[in-house]
Amino acid sequence: MQFSDFSLDKRLLDSLKHMGITTPTEIQEQALPIALAGKDLMASSKTGSGKTLAFLLPAMQRIISTRALSKKDPRVLILLPTRELAQQVYGQLRLLVANTQYKAMSVLGGENFNDQAKGLAREPHFIVATPGRIADHLQQRHLFLNGLELLILDEADRMLDLGFAPQLKAINDAADHKRRQTLMFSATLDHQSINDIATTLLNNPSHVAIGASYAEHKDIEQKMLFADHLDHKQALLSHLLKQPENKQTIVFTATRADTERLASLLAEQGFSTSALSGELKQSARNQIMDQFSRGQQQILVTTDVASRGLDLINVSLVVNFDMPKFAEEYVHRIGRTGRAGAKGVAVSLVGPKDWQSFLQVQSFLRKNFEFSAIDGLPAKFSGLTKQASTKAVNAKPKAKSATAAKAKQKPKAAPKRDKRFITGVDVGDAPMRRKAKPLPIIEQDNKDSED
Ligand code: AMP
Numbered sequence: 259m260q261f262s263d264f265s266l267d268k269r270l271l272d273s274l275k276h277m278g279i280t281t282p283t284e285i286q287e288q289a290l291p292i293a294l295a296g297k298d299l300m301a302s303s304k305t306g307s308g309k310t311l312a313f314l315l316p317a318m319q320r321i322i323s324t325r326a327l328s329k330k331d332p333r334v335l336i337l338l339p340t341r342e343l344a345q346q347v348y349g350q351l352r353l354l355v356a357n358t359q360y361k362a363m364s365v366l367g368g369e370n371f372n373d374q375a376k377g378l379a380r381e382p383h384f385i386v387a388t389p390g391r392i393a394d395h396l397q398q399r400h401l402f403l404n405g406l407e408l409l410i411l412d413e414a415d416r417m418l419d420l421g422f423a424p425q426l427k428a429i430n431d432a433a434d435h436k437r438r439q440t441l442m443f444s445a446t447l448d449h450q451s452i453n454d455i456a457t458t459l460l461n462n463p464s465h466v467a468i469g470a471s472y473a474e475h476k477d478i479e480q481k482m483l484f485a486d487h488l489d490h491k492q493a494l495l496s497h498l499l500k501q502p503e504n505k506q507t508i509v510f511t512a513t514r515a516d517t518e519r520l521a522s523l524l525a526e527q528g529f530s531t532s533a534l535s536g537e538l539k540q541s542a543r544n545q546i547m548d549q550f551s552r553g554q555q556q557i558l559v560t561t562d563v564a565s566r567g568l569d570l571i572n573v574s575l576v577v578n579f580d581m582p583k584f585a586e587e588y589v590h591r592i593g594r595t596g597r598a599g600a601k602g603v604a605v606s607l608v609g610p611k612d613w614q615s616f617l618q619v620q621s622f623l624r625k626n627f628e629f630s631a632i633d634g635l636p637a638k639f640s641g642l643t644k645q646a647s648t649k650a651v652n653a654k655p656k657a658k659s660a661t662a663a664k665a666k667q668k669p670k671a672a673p674k675r676d677k678r679f680i681t682g683v684d685v686g687d688a689p690m691r692r693k694a695k696p697l698p699i700i701e702q703d704n705k706d707s708e709d
Pocket of ligand 1: 279280281282283286306307308309310311569597
């Protein structure tokens with residue numbers, strides 16, 4: 259099947275041709291007919307499967323081929339959990355709108371609120387946004403969604419994990435009319451919370467599930483290494499980074515503080531490294547991602563803020579310096595390599611404190627991992643029995659070195675899935691708490707806001 263087999267506007271086919279894209283991926287093949295027919299869709303698809311175009315193409319087609327319900331209101335709103343993902347989708351959308359008369363705008367947390375209000379007043383047809391900031395603009399009446407024709411939620415499970423359910427409901431209420439179409443993409447469709455929000459947002463949706471989230475990703479070689487303690491992990495990491503076949507590497511740590519510490523250590527060892535965390539100002543985050551995607555840095559050390567969807571073609575190695583708290587996050591992290599048919603390696607360093615998470619990943623992936631070892635860097639640790647593993651989770655860590663002592667100063671709270679602020683996860687885009695103020699727009703201090 260080719261894209262030309264779908265009833266897509268010639269300008270869209272030309273843009274695809276320009277991007278070198280001719281044959282639809284599986285999710286595109288299945289989602290396009292449903293979305294193009296104007297039906298609601300609930301879809302899950304593996305990371306890197308081409309799902310962005312699976313919703314952007316029908317969105318473009320709908321706008322090109324139908325009359326607007328309202329002259330002023332945005333016609334398509336695309337919501338994503340993090341600013342980086344939103345920027346990536348916005349980048350692809352811009353390539354598609356470039357060929358047309360339609361206007362697109364991104365509305366992200368961390369950017370100037372008043373500038374955004376002015377941008378919204380210019381009546382863009384497409385908005386790509388993080389939900390907290392859109393909810394703020396709705397509240398301030400900078401934006402109305404009565405004429406919204408298509409609402410798209412990408413990584414919906416992640417938005418719910420980050421506590422955005424109230425904002426999603428507010429957005430839904432603002433665009434509550436019969437002619438609205440809704441497309442929802444989520445890593446998994448079998449969470450209770452996903453089904454609950456789907457009942458509110460979607461109208462008799464079709465379901466598409468391509469490749470279960472636990473399915474093997476054939477282009478990613480997954481390796482597990484035992485690690486005894488922080489210094490041992492650092493030695494293993496240095497060894498991995500020195501391998502000549504490496505192009506670019508993303509290293510995932512548990513906390514923001516760890517990203518900084520590890521990035522400085524790697525920089526001291528001569529690796530060109532940057533640290534990305536949600537604490538940074540948006541402009542700094544953009545600069546870091548931009549430099550990394552252009553290959554100016556070899557290593558990006560980050561938390562789960564970069565675990566989803568980011569499309570970085572030259573990443574040949576992903577290292578889980580710390581195992582993620584939630585097994586789905588493992589799938590997203592390793593999916594930063596092996597993109598679009600390229601081969602990648604994902605190495606996880608598993609110490610006593612990672613053991614529980616490792617077991618969860620195994621059971622989530624329905625796979626039994628063999629552990630590898632690196633010559634000259636053997637581990638004494640070789641897994642925990644059930645009893646010992648409970649103790650390890652509850653025990654206070656013993657500081658064995660200066661660096662380990664530093665790590666000790668930041669004890670990690672037990673993960674709670676339903677809270678907005680999840681330990682070790684860079685929340686990045688939580689909504690601001692701003693009181694409703696009437697127009698005209700007045701100066702607001704949102705320089706460091708994280709919505
Ligand atoms: P996504 O899963 O949307 O992040 O897409 C992953 C990568 O696959 C992006 O670089 C897309 O440009 C690329 N891509 C999307 N659809 C196709 C396709 N039909 N053929 C080849 N590459 C594609």
